[in-house]
Amino acid sequence: MQSSASPAVPSGATRRAFGRSRRARQMMIAYLFILPGTFLFVVWTLYPLLDAFRMSFYEWNLIKPSTFIGLDNYRRALHDDVFWRSVRNTLFYVVVTVPGQMILGLAIALLLDSPLRGRTLYRTIYYIPVVTSWVVVSLIFTFLFNSQAGFVNWVLKDGLGVIDQNIRWLRDPLMARIVIAILGVWKGVGWTMVIFLAGLQSIPQSLYEAATVDGAGTWRRLRDITLPLIRNTALFILVILTIGAFQVFISVFIMTADDPLNRNDVVLTYMYSNAFEFLDLGYGAAIAYMLAALVFLLSVVQIRVLKRKVEY
Amino acid sequence: MRVSFRWTGLLRHLVLIAGAGIMLLPFLYMVGTSFKPHAFVMELPPTFIPTNPTLDNYIDAFTSNRFGLYFLNSAIVATSSTVVTVLLSALLAYAFARFEFPGRSLLYYLMLGTLMVPSLVLLIPQFVLARDLHLLDSRLGLIVVYSAAAPFNMLLLRGFFEEIPQDLLDASMMDGSGPFQTFWHIALPLAKPALAAVSIFAFLGSWDEFTWAFTAITDQAKYTLPIAIRLFQQQHGTQWGLVFAASTIAVLPTILVFILFQRHFIRGVMSGAVKG
Numbered sequence: 001m002q003s004s005a006s007p008a009v010p011s012g013a014t015r016r017a018f019g020r021s022r023r024a025r026q027m028m029i030a031y032l033f034i035l036p037g038t039f040l041f042v043v044w045t046l047y048p049l050l051d052a053f054r055m056s057f058y059e060w061n062l063i064k065p066s067t068f069i070g071l072d073n074y075r076r077a078l079h080d081d082v083f084w085r086s087v088r089n090t091l092f093y094v095v096v097t098v099p100g101q102m103i104l105g106l107a108i109a110l111l112l113d114s115p116l117r118g119r120t121l122y123r124t125i126y127y128i129p130v131v132t133s134w135v136v137v138s139l140i141f142t143f144l145f146n147s148q149a150g151f152v153n154w155v156l157k158d159g160l161g162v163i164d165q166n167i168r169w170l171r172d173p174l175m176a177r178i179v180i181a182i183l184g185v186w187k188g189v190g191w192t193m194v195i196f197l198a199g200l201q202s203i204p205q206s207l208y209e210a211a212t213v214d215g216a217g218t219w220r221r222l223r224d225i226t227l228p229l230i231r232n233t234a235l236f237i238l239v240i241l242t243i244g245a246f247q248v249f250i251s252v253f254i255m256t257a258d259d260p261l262n263r264n265d266v267v268l269t270y271m272y273s274n275a276f277e278f279l280d281l282g283y284g285a286a287i288a289y290m291l292a293a294l295v296f297l298l299s300v301v302q303i304r305v306l307k308r309k310v311e312y
Numbered sequence: 313m314r315v316s317f318r319w320t321g322l323l324r325h326l327v328l329i330a331g332a333g334i335m336l337l338p339f340l341y342m343v344g345t346s347f348k349p350h351a352f353v354m355e356l357p358p359t360f361i362p363t364n365p366t367l368d369n370y371i372d373a374f375t376s377n378r379f380g381l382y383f384l385n386s387a388i389v390a391t392s393s394t395v396v397t398v399l400l401s402a403l404l405a406y407a408f409a410r411f412e413f414p415g416r417s418l419l420y421y422l423m424l425g426t427l428m429v430p431s432l433v434l435l436i437p438q439f440v441l442a443r444d445l446h447l448l449d450s451r452l453g454l455i456v457v458y459s460a461a462a463p464f465n466m467l468l469l470r471g472f473f474e475e476i477p478q479d480l481l482d483a484s485m486m487d488g489s490g491p492f493q494t495f496w497h498i499a500l501p502l503a504k505p506a507l508a509a510v511s512i513f514a515f516l517g518s519w520d521e522f523t524w525a526f527t528a529i530t531d532q533a534k535y536t537l538p539i540a541i542r543l544f545q546q547q548h549g550t551q552w553g554l555v556f557a558a559s560t561i562a563v564l565p566t567i568l569v570f571i572l573f574q575r576h577f578i579r580g581v582m583s584g585a586v587k588g
Contacts, residue, residue, distance in 0.1 A: 026411060029411065033403045033404070036403065037401065037403055037462045037463065037466065038404070040400065041463050043460075044434075044441075044460035045429075047437070048441060049434060049437075051441070052433055062440075118325075122332060126331065126332065128335060131567065132339075132567070135542055136541065139555055140341070140556075149356055246430070247431075257546075281436050288430070
């Protein structure tokens with residue numbers, strides 16, 4: 001990092017003579033390069049990050065002047081049943097979608113990892129949901145999982161005959177959570193597949209050849225070569241997916257908008273309705289900060305714990 | 313041996329085709345529904361190809377629902393913020409890759425560290441700030457906040473600028489070019505593939521962005537596509553044909569861009585490991 005960044009300097013003599021003024025000039029130039037981006041970063045990311053922390057200690061509602069209330073917002077959350085329900089709903093989403101995406105993504109990557117006709121086409125198709133807007137796919141799933149005349153109900157009831165009565169998908173809290181998780185896996189699996197593919201391609205082919213000569217079958221090659229060697233890739237995916245899953249928002253916001261009781265709230269939809277419907281911005285900021293802290297801690301713990309095993 | 317190999321190949325194709333079907337089916341159903349007359353949207357058994365196709369939903373979107381305006385808003389906001397983001401992130405990346413200056417690593421790690429912060433944590437203070445700066449309800453407010461993603465793209469570009477041989481830059485400086493000319497005429501063209509990837513990510517990110525636009529914009533004349541589509545869903549008992557006509561038009565550019573620039577895209581995802 002340091003050595004590659006040495007600035008352009010002419011010969012040794014001029015360097016010594018003009019060293020100081022040159023360096024000052026270089027610094028000025030560097031600051032000019034970073035100025036616009038850093039300005040935006042400080043104003044729209046760094047300052048809001050600190051401001052959210054400050055707001056979480058205030059009763060803050062855009063109308064009345066705000067008052068300092070210490071840790072009350074945090075204390076309130078700990079005794080707020082609706083908040084805890086939103087935490088449980090978020091955990092459900094994390095626990096279902098993270099392993100779901102990892103297992104399916106790895107399976108698809110393994111299927112695509114050797115020469116196969118149409119490989120690029122498959123990869124493209126599986127990746128399309130990843131690049132599609134959350135709003136659009138949430139609306140499509142709302143439509144497919146309609147409680148009466150929906151596509152999925154029709155397939156299950158009239159097509160396959162596995163149910164006798166239409167399922168009230170998004171109107172039933174448990175079913176709604178399942179549909180939202182299915183959407184999360186469906187949309188994210190293409191990304192997981194691509195990253196796993198990158199990991200698989202870095203495994204030297206000679207290892208497999210040697211193992212085959214030694215008489216190892218498909219299953220043993222998978223268990224003894226592939227899985228241990230993509231461990232770091234898997235760790236990376238696990239961290240990114242967990243961080244992402246805790247932030248589930250748009251799908252829940254759109255798909256369960258007509259539930260008057262907000263039984264499907266996740267942490268961020270609950271934060272959002274507190275801040276922008278009830279204008280309780282301080283409480284919203286406290287909820288947001290607790291989520292940020294949790295996400296941060298989790299990723300640190302995940303990296304620590306899994307690294308130790310890899311070293312062994 | 314030969315036979316069993318063929319069989320596993322066939323089996324692989326069958327599984328992959330089934331999976332591909334699950335990936336594509338929701339989109340095909342969306343497109344099919346967008347061409348159905350209102351009365352047939354909920355018909356069962358479901359059909360992917362409408363029996364009596366119509367363009368009514370598309371015409372309706374553009375005439376009575378100002379869809380053209382929303383499309384234009386999205387195009388303006390996404391294009392401007394992409395240009396700004398790419399330029400600012402390239403400047404940042406070049407400085408981090410090529411210059412020494414006090415505060416360099418502090419700034420770098422600050423930018424790196426904030427990537428871990430959920431973007432919705434910033435939503436409340438950004439809203440208050442935008443209100444104080446009179447940037448609510450304005451396209452400029454959207455462009456500014458979307459462009460604040462520059463540090464993130466900087467991380468993707470930095471490596472490319474580090475790989476440029478110092479001799480090339482020295483030669484340009486010897487010819488009498490200043491540092492900005494060297495950056496513009498030598499470094500930027502060399503980083504073209506990376507810039508392409510960053511542009512695509514930045515464009516798609518702004519084009520699809522929902523939460524900030526939904527929070528900051530209340531004047532319907534300034535709606536972007538994602539919040540307009542959501543409005544169509546809420547209005548008069550969800551006209552699904554209209555919602556999906558709008559969705560189809562909104563999604564089409566993203567899927568086209570993705571398919572056209574697939575190579576850049578997948579490479580960008582693999583190397584920088586970005587989640588789209």
